Structures are given as C-alpha cells and as structure tokens.
Amino acid sequence: MKKYVPSIALLLVLILALVGCSSSKQQTTGDQQTKAVPEVKIGMPYPLTGVVAEQGNNSVRGIKLAMKEINDAGGIKALGGAKLVPVEGDTGSSDPAMAASVTRRLVTNDKVVALLGCYASNMTMQASTEAEKGQVPMLSESFTDQLSERGYKYYFQLPAKNSQFGQKTVDYVFMVLEKEGIKVNSVALASSNDAAVKGQSDAVKKEVESRNCKVSLDEHWPPGSLTDATALVTKIKNANPDVIIGGSLGAGDLAVFLRTLRASGIKAPFFNTAGGQFVEPSFGESMKQYADGSFGLAAWNHTLPYKGLEDMVKKFTAAYGVWPSQEAGEAYIMTYILKDAIEKAGKADPKAIRDALAGYQSNTGPAAWMTGGGVKFGPTGCNEMAVPVMIEWKDNQPHAVWPPELQSMQPFFLK
C-alpha cells in the first residue's frame, strides 16, 4: 500500500490543480462580461410556495413585466441591447436557510449579476448575507430595520424602514380622523401576539397613551388560532372604542375578526398594523364588503397619483387579470432601477452595478412612482425618499388616502 501513497498524492495534487484552473477560468469569464453580451442574468430568490407564495409570485410578476418592457424596448443599450433574463429560485416560505442556499446557487452556479428579492424579511436577511459574500448587489422590498443596519455594501432597499411605519401609524390615524372632525378618546387594540405585530401594537399603545387617549381594550391572540371572534368582538362592543387598531399575520384571523366585527354592527374605523396579507388582492376578494372602511399602512399602492402609473397598472392587469399589489409594484420599480444601474455601469459586472446603485438617485421613470416621488439610496442602502402610505379598502381595492399629497381617494367612514 505504502508504495502507492506518493502516486495517490500526486494524483490528488493534479486533480486539485485542474479544479483550481477550471474555477479560475470561470471567474475570469465572469469578470470579462463587458460590452455586447447577449443577456444579463438577474436572480429572483422569492417564496414561490408556502404561506407567502402569493406575495412571492406577485413580485415575480412585477419583475417579469418590467423585464419584458425593457427587452421589447431594445434591452440594455450600454451592453449592445443585451436582454434581461430572470432566473427564479424558490425559497419556500418557512425556512430562511433555504433562502440562503437558493441565493448561493443563483450567485455561484447561475452567475447572476444582481438579485431582486425576497419579500419576506427573514428570507431577505439570509439571502442578502449570501449576496454580500458573493459581492452581488441585491435590491429588496423588505423593510425590517436590521436589514439596513449591518453595514452591508451590496444591499439596497426600496421601502421605508419598519420603524418609520411604526411611528407613522398613530400619526396618520389621528391626522385622518381629526381632519374628518372625529375626536379620538379611546382606542381598542386587537392583534395577534407574534413578535412583530405585538411589538407594533405595544408601540402604538405607548404613542396613544402619550396623547392622553385611553386604551380601552388590549387583546392579543396567537396567529392562526382565532377560529371564532365572537368573544373578542363582545369585548370590543363593551369597550365602545372610537378606533380599533390591530391586525394579524394569521391567514384566517383577520378575515374572521373583521367579518364578525362588522356583522355585529360595530362601525368604529379599523386600522391594520400587520401589513402582509391585508394589502393583497386575495384579501379583498375573500372579504368583499367586509373589507370596506378598513385602513392600513403600505409601502406602495397602485392608486398613487403619479403620472404614468395608471398605464403600468393597466398593463399589469391585462397581463395577470388582477391589479398590482404592493410588492408587485415595488418589484417592477426595482427592475427599472436595476436597468438604470446596469446602463450606468456599462458592463454586466456585479461590482460595477453595485457602485452605480450606491449613488443612485432618480425622480423620473418608474422610480418616480415610489412614495416620496423618487428613489435615493443612502449610505445604509435605504431609499431615503420613501414614506409609508395609508390605504383604505373600497370595492375590493386598497386606495391611497394619506398623506394628502399621495391621496387617490378621500377617506370615508362607516355610518
């Protein structure tokens, strides 16, 4: 056996040397993606299955529509008309580690030059780490504060940060009601007790109390456990609040709660803090008239009064049979921002695209349809112009109602 050891060692060295050569050759090929390439691969790690599949698929729809428009208009001109090619990766909805492995595959195997994803903040957290390691820029519609507080150089975020949403909720609620001449003396809080939603509810409670307003009810439930809301609604009825603030990440909870609330005759306005399912087309379809008169905060809305947005909404609706949801609109806008960055970079090189994104600022084209009228990425990668928009449901659609400059419909209240 001993006599074979040197031969085996030599063979191993040769194999390693060959592997090394081949990988360095691949890297060289990647770096050489300069002008006049036929296509530019963009990775899309999104939850295409599982509980947030609706949001993941909506995002992909927005990206594909934008890419089709860009490609039909001649592709990336700086690269000789290179076409944008979407490369999908299903992260699933439950395991953030899956988002990491899918992103790793997109970066190392598919050699994408940029990433768009992943909608769910916990997935984006993992995916953006892989993007940072692989030095590939990533644009996201996620907004948890932590995402932009890690000092990452390759992470860029379109919506306002989560903490901005928390601060704005109570401000917007009181401003909207005061403008309508409704005096708020008492507030009922009713939400699921998962960390994110309960955290928001606690912040709302503090803010409400600081305005010398009474919190007449503070009830929470584990997400997905509210099979009947009669007891909760009975308590709200007894508390007789002027406003109800709450929400849930549980798919059926909010539907059962709102249906019971309205059917019991309670007319007090409801403000949702949980986001997610509340601003999705399926929520309106399943709730029908029970959704009307319910408010919530969103990062984007298809009724925003921006020039040209209406055409995009028409195209999207014609292509998919449904209006673009919050994340579909953001994904569409992100794709155009990426296109601008690739044009500016002048080559399909991740580092050059990252540098173009780092100084990105625009208030024209689809970038101007973001709340705030434009996009400007600051040092943390956050869009410094973004502000949350308050929406209200009417006729199976969420309409922008606040702040006034973003209004597409006057807020209304159930009588």
Next chain:
Amino acid sequence: MSELLQALISGILIGGVYGLFSMGLTLVFGVMKLVNFAHGEFIMLGMYFTYVLYTFFHVPLIIAIIIVVPVMYGIGVLLYKGLFKRVMGHSDLPQIVLTVALSLFIQTVMMMIFTSDMRTMDTPYGGKFYHLGHIFINQAQLIAFVVALVCSLGLGQMLVRTDVGKAMRAAVDDLEMALMVGINSQKIYALAVGIGNALAGLAGAVILLYYPVFPTVGVTFLCLGFVVIVLGGMGNITGAFIGGLLLGCIQQISAVYISVDLQNAVLFILFVIILLVKPTGLMGKEGTL
C-alpha cells in the same frame, strides 16, 4: 350576564362543529387504533371541494355539501386500501410517520393547485347575524351547528341500530372475538376510515360557511380535535360530540373572562390535566364507540 350567555351560545354553536370533525378522528382511533395526523387536511379538502363546487360549478350549497360527503368517503376507503392497511398491526411509529407525511403531501398539493391565497365562499349565510337584545348569533354558525347535530345523532343511531354499526362496535370491543364470529375486519376498517373522512369533509364544508380556506387551515382544527377526543374519551363517539361542545364553551368563556390570547392555553392545560387525572376522558372507559 349577557356576556356569559353570548359566550355560551357561541361556544355551543362552534363546539358542535368541533364535535363533528372530532367524531371522525375518534372513530378511526377507536376502530383501528390509528392516530390520524392527516385528519385536519381532510377537513381542508372538504372545504376546498365545497368551494370549487359552489364557486366554479355553481352547484347549490346544499347539493355541494351532499356531494362532498360520498367523495370524501371514497377517498377515505382508497386511502385505507392503498396506505393505512400497510401500517396496521405495526407499532405506532410507522402510523405516525405515514399520516404526518400524508398531511404534508396534501398541504403541498393544495398549495400548488390553489396557492396560499385565503378563499371564502360568498353565500347568503356568511355575513348574516341574528340580534337578540345584546346577543348576536352568526347564521352560518347556526346552520353548521344544526348539520353537526343531525349528523352526530344519525351516526349514533347507525352504530346502535344497523348491522354494520354493531359490527364496528364489536370490532372495537374485542377484535379477536369479532373475527371469530365472522366479522370482516378489513371491511370494517375501510368503513371506519371512509366515515371518518366523510365527517371531516362534512365539517369542512360547514366550517367554510364562516371561516376562510387555505392550504394550512387543517392544522388549527386538528389541534382542537385532539383536545376534544381526549376530553370526551379516545374512541368514544358521543364523548367526542359532548367534548366538542365543552371545548367550544370553555374557549369562549376563557376568552371573555380571562383573555383572548389565553383561550387555547386554557384548553391545553385542561388537556394535560385530563391525561393525568382521567386518561380515558370524561365520558368513561376506553374502547367503546
């Protein structure tokens, strides 16, 4: 006082439906000693079948519900012959692995077909409430309760009065003796899974009157079903229905008088206490239908 009355009425109405799907779970356990972790998914399948028939094929609601029952029965029989039969007589582990895997498989398939979107049926009953003074009663829950009550009574009578029912009870009481007197255990097992499935499907169909359907909806109901059958006595049909009513009332009363977030915690504390103090459940001895 009106709060208590409201809690009791709501508790009884939703408890009847808990009882209906729990009867299916306890029937399968009683006859086959099989803990079916996929039972929640059969409730979900019943909801989707009803949804599709009513929404896409415009089948009248009552006809849709009537169609769902035999379809779910058929699926149950096929599942027994194709899957459950293979783990009968083995230890608990293969049964648990099989039913958990089946549960995940059904969830994934439904997710692929219907996505994770929440869907509700737009029926004339969904949003109607009767107001009696300070009390309000959900019409959909009232209908669901009546259906659950009628079916529970019907199943009870079937077990007592028909030959098939008597054979099922005999198999539960003493399987060896039942086999010796010529009862075909395979047929009884297939029947039990079929009826269990049909009850889950029927429960799903009536739950859809007031609760949305989505692929993971079954998990919530399965957890409640386990508490109900332990409360009423594992394998005890009457116990399951009464357990359902009790569970509904405890859930509502604890939500009103303690806290909404503790309503299910109270149930699970009760679950543990019963397992410790009276493992055969409130309704007496194990091994009776």
